[in-house]
Amino acid sequence: MLLAVAKDDIFLKRMKIPIFSGIAFFLFQFLAEFLTAQEHIADVTIRFYDLTLPLISALLVLYRTKALPILGLFFLYSFFCHPLAATLVLSSQLLAALISQVLYYWNTGKRSTVSFGRSKLTPQRIGWLVCCNSLLYVLFHKCLQAHFDPASTTEIFTVQTLINLQWMMNSCITGIPFCYLVLRICHKPSWGLQYLRHVKATVKSGPPTLYLAGWGFLLLVIMYCLISENLNTLLFTDYSLLWLLPVMLWGTVRIGHALVAPLWVIILMLLGNYIDGYISIANTLTDANHLHSLIISSTTIFIFSLTIVGTGVMSARNLKYTQHISRLYRSEPHTGLLNFQALSMDLDKHSAEALCLIRCPELNELEQTYGVEFRFEFVKALSFYITKLLHCSGQIYYSPGHGLIVRLNTLPNIPVFYQSLRDFRFQWKEAILGLNCGVAYTCEKSLIRNLSAAIKQLNINSYISLMHGRPLSLSPTVPGDNIVESGIIRDVLQQAIDRKSLMLMAQPIVSTMLTAQPVMSLRGKVHYHEILIRLKTAEDKLIFPDTFLPLARKGGLLPALDITVIEQTFRFMQTRKDSDPDCHFSINLTPESLNQTDFLDNITTLFKKYNIAPCRIIFEIIESEFIDNDNVSDVLRTLRNAGSKIAIDDFGTGASSYERLRLLNADILKIDGSFIKNIIDDPFSYCAVKSFCEMAKLKNMEIVAEFVENEEIALKLAEMGIDWLQGYHIGKPVPVELAEL
Structure with missing residues (x-):
């Protein structure tokens, strides 16, 4: 059946029959009568492809009760202008169409008027509009004929009746969708244009032009063999009917049912009017032989129509599913936009x-x-x-x-x-x-x-x-180097974490007592080292923390990075347990690590695994609002109780530093280098550092000054009471293996 051109779930129940559609119905009916062929065999009329019943049924499908006035006029015209036999035929067709339409609407409801080709409605349409419609027509025609024409045969179960039934079923299964198409185009020409665009798109997306030309040529050859009266050759008999099915099926699947269905209607009209071309009574010995050939051909043609319709519907449904899957593949699911x-x-x-x-x-x-x-x-x-x-x-x-x-x-x-x-x-x-x-x-x-x-x-x-x-x-x-380099850095960082192969650097932090009097023998530690990290690419290019730490933070790798630094440091300390058993290291921790629920367990496990005394490790944390978190405070308290020291790094740059210093329990205060580097020439920096020192002493905290770049700054800091110095003047970062521990 003809395929729906568009989603017409807006049903046509409110459609009114325009005058043009009524005129089109009458004109098409006259054309149908002209095209209908029939034969009289054994006092019985056999009607071949007939579009009258399909046209009436299509009108009822499209307009339902609104079609009754025009059908009434049509009956009156036939009653007064046609002989009794024609009126009986029309009466049978009207009764059959009305009853089958009522049963069809009862079974399908409001969706009954939608375009043909819907796979969900195809069984109902074949059952009620084709089988029931044709069977009722044959029964009513026999009954009316027996009532009004007693001289005619009243026997129902005859070969002629079966031929009429099969040709009528053949007419309905292909003619109703075709008539529906014609009437709907007359009702709404814009829908017809949409249908033509659909046919054009289907053909354009189908096989190449050469294949189409070959298919059309083969179809013309077969039809020429069927309608030409040359029965001396096998090809010019009903044998050629057998070749129609594969040719039409190929066209239905590859070209599209929207084009092949109307073409099949034209072919059936030719087969009905030129039946003598492939089955001639002049070449049969008896009426029985001729009837036998007719019933075989009518059965074959009906099976062909049923197969073509079923294949077309299934092919259209598969195409619809394929297009739907293609749309899903090509679209972003949440917005429906192309992806x-x-x-x-x-x-x-x-x-x-x-x-x-x-x-x-x-x-x-x-x-x-x-x-x-x-x-x-x-x-x-x-x-x-x-x-x-x-x-x-x-x-x-x-x-x-x-x-x-x-x-x-x-x-x-x-x-x-x-x-x-x-x-x-x-x-x-x-x-x-x-x-x-x-x-x-x-x-x-x-x-x-x-x-x-x-x-x-x-x-x-x-x-x-x-x-x-x-x-x-x-x-x-x-240049796209930054983009590419970011990808490379991310890859190098991940591999370094996975393989625990970060490049550890050590920068010394020296006591001011050692700085002021380098020859004096001191009790206790006079220096320790801060662990810094670098990445090294395959080309031995160094990548510094200010480059890879933002990527690590964005990728959620900071906790894993901190644990890797700690483990690599502990592993190095274990290798020096004999030569440097008392070396101390300061390791930076990020707020993201301190907020991890399993961080403390991981640290404890590493202390035990490498047999490192917690008192040899100083953990540096950045002064920020994160250290006010209760969970972070518990972690820091546990580390201090275990023996490690806590240093507040970059002090002076965070918000509410004085208030946080009053409440915070830590061991070491590291003053940010932005204050230290200007301490000689900037009175504000000097006063700020002085105040930091005084408050730290009240808390019994040791003080580390970062960014010590020259001797003058070092001496000034020593005079102010700073405990530890760190910077390039004291010592540059070197690989931890080369550091003087």
């Missing part, structure tokens, strides 16, 4: 004048406030807004990890486009928000073809665009 995979596929098929990336980092924060649904609704709204701005000159794609990507067919006025984006407002519940977006684009074809590299560079430039407040153009000359 990165679709962009890659489209760039392979179509050229692009430019590629533009639009990114809004603020979405991440707003998502935490309003929920994840906010992000998806914002993206959909912005996509719709951009579509209107571009006037169909571009296609929009969405990649959750990057943002909106626009494939531009023509390059718009980018500054105007950027300003329009800044004017966009998104309403979410009661809030109206304007989110600034970064815009980066490129017109370089070579860069667009290398999609992965292009997106990476566009991504980083979109951030720069957001900071500068203007769109940025990207060209192949723009």
Whole structure:
């Protein structure tokens, strides 16, 4: 049956029959009568392909009770203008169509009027509109004929009756969808145009033109053999009927049922009118032989029609599922927009004048406030807004990890486009928000073809665009080393953690007593070392913490990094247990590590594993609001009780430093180098360091001064009562294996 062109779940129950549709019904009925062929065999009329009953049934399917007036007029016309035999035939057809339509509507309900080709309705339509309709017609016709024409035969179970029944079923299964198509096009021509576009798209997406030409030529050859009266050759008999099925099935599957179904109706009309071409009574010995040939051919044709219809419906359903899966594969599930995979596929098929990336980092924060649904609704709204701005000159794609990507067919006025984006407002519940977006684009074809590299560079430039407040153009000359290096650094960092192969550096921290009087013999420790870390690439390039720590923080690797540093330090100390049994080290801990619930257990395990006395380790933590956390305080208290010392690093740079110093229980205070380096020339720095020292002494804390760069600073700090000095003047970081412990 004919396939639905579009989703017409909006049913046609309120449709009124326009005058043009009524006129089309009568004109098509006259044409159907003209095209209908029949034969009289043994005083019985055999009607071949007949579109009258399909036309009446299609009108009832389309308009239901609203079709009754026009059918009444049609009956009156036939009653007064046609002989009794024709009126009996029409009466049988009307009764059969009305009863089968009532049963069909009772079984299917409001969906009964939708376009043909729906797999869910096909069994009901074949059952009620084809089988029941045809059977009722044959029974009513026999009964009416026996009542009004006693001279006619009243026997029902005859070969002629079976032939009529099969041809009528053949007419209904193909003719009702065809008549429905014609009537609906007359009712709404725009729907007809949509149907033609659907046929065109189906044919265009089907086999190559050469295959289509070969199929059409083969079909013409078969039809020529069937309708030509040349029975001296086997090909010009009903033998050629057998070749119709594979040819039509191939067309149904490969070309589409929307085109093949009307074509099959035309073929059936020709087979009905030119039946003498392949079954001629002149070449049969008796009426029985001729009837036998007719019943075989009618059965064959009906089976062909049933197979073609079933194959068409199943093929259409499979095509629909395939298209649905393709849409899912090419679309982002939460927004329905085309995804990165679709962009890659489209760039392979179509050229692009430019590629533009639009990114809004603020979405991440707003998502935490309003929920994840906010992000998806914002993206959909912005996509719709951009579509209107571009006037169909571009296609929009969405990649959750990057943002909106626009494939531009023509390059718009980018500054105007950027300003329009800044004017966009998104309403979410009661809030109206304007989110600034970064815009980066490129017109370089070579860069667009290398999609992965292009997106990476566009991504980083979109951030720069957001900071500068203007769109940025990207060209192949723009270096992408930072992006590539970030990836390399992340990989090197992960491998160093997994293999426990961080490069440990040691920087000495020396007592001011040793600095002032280097020859004096002192009791207790006069120096210890702070552990610093570096990464080394395969090319022996050193990577410093200010480069890889932000990546570690972003990737959630800081806790693992701290544990790795501690374990590598303990392992080194174990190797020096004989030569340097009293060496001390200071190790930095990040707030992320201190907040881990299993951090303390891991530290305790490492102390025991490497047999390291806790008193030999100083843990440095950054002065921040994290150390006010109860869990962090418990961890620090436990470490101090075990024997380790706690140092507050970079003191003076955090908020509320004095208040925190009053409440904090620690052993060592490390003054940030920004105060130390200016202590000679800046009275404020001097007074700040002096006040830090006085308060630390009240708390019985030792003091370490960082960034000691020369002798003058070292002496000044010693005069102020600083306990320990650290900096390049004291000693530069060296690999821990080379440090003088």
